[in-house]
Amino acid sequence: MRKIVLAIVALLAMNITVAQTLEELKAEKASKKDSISAIQGRVDAIQGKIDAIPGWKKGAFGTIGASLSGFNNWYSKGAPNSSAGNIGITANAFANLNQPKYFWRNSLNINLGWVKIDDKDIDTDDDSFRSATDVFNITSLYGQKLSDKFAISTLGEYRTTIIDNFNDPGYLDLGVGATWTPIADLVVVIHPLNYNFVFSSEDTVFESSLGAKIVADYTRKLGKVNFKTNLSMFQSYKSADYSNWTWTNSFGYTLWMGIGLGFEFGLRNNRQEALSYAIDNLDVGDPTPTFDSIDNDLQTYWLFGLNYSF
Secondary structure, rough: OHHHHHHHHHHHHHHHHHHHHHHHHHHHHHHHHHHHHHHHHHHHHHHHHHHHEEEEEEEEEEEEEEEEEEEOOOOOOOOEEEEEEEEEEEEEEEEEEEEOOOEEEEEEEEEEEEEEEEEOOOOOOOOEEEEEEEEEEEEEEEEOOOOOEEEEEEEEEEEOOOOOOOOOOOOEEEEEEEEEOOOOOEEEEEEEEEEEEOOOOOOOOOOOOOOEEEEEEEEEEEEEEEEEEEEEEEEOOOOOHHOOOEEEEEEEEEEOOOOEEEHHHHHHHHHHHHHHHHHHHHOOOOOOOOOOOOOOOOOEEEEEEEEEEO
């Protein structure tokens, strides 16, 4: 009986010791996390001071996504002998100059995607990679500072596709107005005097016009995280049918040696593009689409894959 009691006491003592050790390790881990957070806070504060120093600030990051698949005699599929592939590439780059009396901000966004589906049982199908996403956008903003937060500015922005139908359509915005920078890395452009030049072979659909331009851009790098969101809007004074907006969002998390995970998605509303697509895909016998008859569905794209940063 005595041996049993001693064994039970020994087991209880071991459990208490293990519990104490576990709690001590958890407490030590928590203190280390607090120390890391404090260090990161000091690093971010120093980085903020560095960013405030006049001069050029440059950077780039993007995402690469790809998937390939092949099937042989996979009878549960509609096409049991087939192969498929999807490749996407995005790039976001900026070069910003900040001086005491003026600034010059330049940015580039590219998103290219290709897709293929090859049914090996059909010799006449298209087995090549076809463009799926095609976005090219370059912006240049110059501002003469009135204060730390306001400036008189001029903006040039060009948007088009580069894989298919380069500059058909293409959009060039040129305008003047004001720029507001309420916080670091956030830029809001309001240009009530802006001309939207539209280049296209379809003169009956696309038309240039005078209007207002609004741009909001937030680009930030925090440690291993790169983030960019950009909203570009044009409101035509001639007709709402010639107005458009595009909103893109990019996120990258670096894991090792500039490589990590990235995600990008974009939204667009453009009635001229919707009408052009409806006319190009008109069925025989259907009435010709007009601005009043088209649905003008919201345009979207997204890409997830490996991220890279410089």
